[in-house]
Amino acid sequence: MTSAEPRTTPGRWTGDEDLVGRSQRGDAKAFRILYDRHSPAVHAVATRVLEDRRDAEEATQDTFVSAWRHLGRFRGDSALSTWLHRICLNRCTSILRRRRPPEVALDRVEGRPDRRPGPSEVVALRHEVGEVGSALARVPEAARIALVLREVAQLSYGEVADVLGITLTAARSRIHRGRTALLDELGRRADDPPDQEARRGA
Amino acid sequence: MAPDLLPCGAVARDVAEGALTPEDGANDEVPNRGHGPSCPHCTRLRRQERARWSAVAADLAHREPPPARLRRAVLRRLLTSGRGGSIEASAGARGRTTVAEGVLADLAARAAAGTGGVDDVLGVEVDLTDADAIGVALEVTVALDWARPLPQVAAAIRHAVRVHVGAIAELGVGRIAVTFTDVGSAP
Numbered sequence: 328m329t330s331a332e333p334r335t336t337p338g339r340w341t342g343d344e345d346l347v348g349r350s351q352r353g354d355a356k357a358f359r360i361l362y363d364r365h366s367p368a369v370h371a372v373a374t375r376v377l378e379d380r381r382d383a384e385e386a387t388q389d390t391f392v393s394a395w396r397h398l399g400r401f402r403g404d405s406a407l408s409t410w411l412h413r414i415c416l417n418r419c420t421s422i423l424r425r426r427r428p429p430e431v432a433l434d435r436v437e438g439r440p441d442r443r444p445g446p447s448e449v450v451a452l453r454h455e456v457g458e459v460g461s462a463l464a465r466v467p468e469a470a471r472i473a474l475v476l477r478e479v480a481q482l483s484y485g486e487v488a489d490v491l492g493i494t495l496t497a498a499r500s501r502i503h504r505g506r507t508a509l510l511d512e513l514g515r516r517a518d519d520p521p522d523q524e525a526r527r528g529a
Numbered sequence: 530m531a532p533d534l535l536p537c538g539a540v541a542r543d544v545a546e547g548a549l550t551p552e553d554g555a556n557d558e559v560p561n562r563g564h565g566p567s568c569p570h571c572t573r574l575r576r577q578e579r580a581r582w583s584a585v586a587a588d589l590a591h592r593e594p595p596p597a598r599l600r601r602a603v604l605r606r607l608l609t610s611g612r613g614g615s616i617e618a619s620a621g622a623r624g625r626t627t628v629a630e631g632v633l634a635d636l637a638a639r640a641a642a643g644t645g646g647v648d649d650v651l652g653v654e655v656d657l658t659d660a661d662a663i664g665v666a667l668e669v670t671v672a673l674d675w676a677r678p679l680p681q682v683a684a685a686i687r688h689a690v691r692v693h694v695g696a697i698a699e700l701g702v703g704r705i706a707v708t709f710t711d712v713g714s715a716p
Contacts, residue, residue, distance in 0.1 A: 355607060355652060355654045356654075358607070359604065359652070362600065362603060362604075363600075366595050366599075366600070366603075367592050367594055367595060368592070370592075370595040370599070371592040371593070374593070375589070384595075384596070384599050384602075387595060387599060387603075388599065388602055388603050388606065391603045391607075392603065392606045392607065395607050457588070459585055459588040459589060463589075474589075475589075478586050478589040478590060479589050479590065479592075481590065499550075503546075503549060503550055506549040506582060507546050507549055509585060510549070510578075510581060510582065510585065513585065
């Protein structure tokens, strides 16, 4: 038996492990297949975490370029999807941080605006990302991210814990808090039609 | 404010929240989740809440496919993200000149993009394995302009890449594979 590399062309049926190995040796074709396989989930997670199409595209793009550059560091201890989601969330967190205004001193905190989207932003968001998307934007960040990994990326509880670097119990707790908060937001929205909400904010 | 109670006396919010615990039931977030399956009030509320959640979960699970332009942008950025491969272009008493794979890919991409009949350059792969013996091997992936003769465009790309990379990097270019994977939209 020979130890030579198989000279077959990778295809859609080739497993992640094989494609990662080929990509690590510089095979861009193999990486392209990995992109086609994993980009829908990564893009969906970025879209739901950021609730902004342009930012989500930026995060997705950066995730795969970073993965291509650092694929040599991927040891296969976790699934490739877990590793990609971790890179994606790091990128999303940077984008969210960039959106926030600079910190102010505590003695100047009076009159500081609420960082959650205001009524007019909510109306615009609802138009852009739908009812569930705009309600999701109002769920606290930690719970929102855990919820998105579970419901959008369809990761198991263990994988969510792995991506976020937290315990399984903490992951379960965040997902539960996310679900409760999201239904609360949707319930509140049903009691408060958009026109009334916008008028109140005017 | 007093909590809303079900006719059985259970706190409605606790029962509703309990219905949303992770599917394996191993969550301690809501210690008091109401009465067991024999209680019709708690069971009805749980069922309603789960149905409400199912609709929201289906919305969350729905995925819009990433736009095609995003794929193009990612693949194009990979062009200039070489992972350390490089080749010595010249060596002399004053020091050597080294060109990174990413630079060669970028040069080839620009040459191909300027060729008539090319709608877009989607990727360039550089193979330096036999660069010393037979020259740098390149694979250029492009989208063809609508209704342009394929063999002539491929020949023009090979010529442009060979001249451009050869002149700028002063490197011998060996095999140039051209792959058409897309066609630009009709006018």
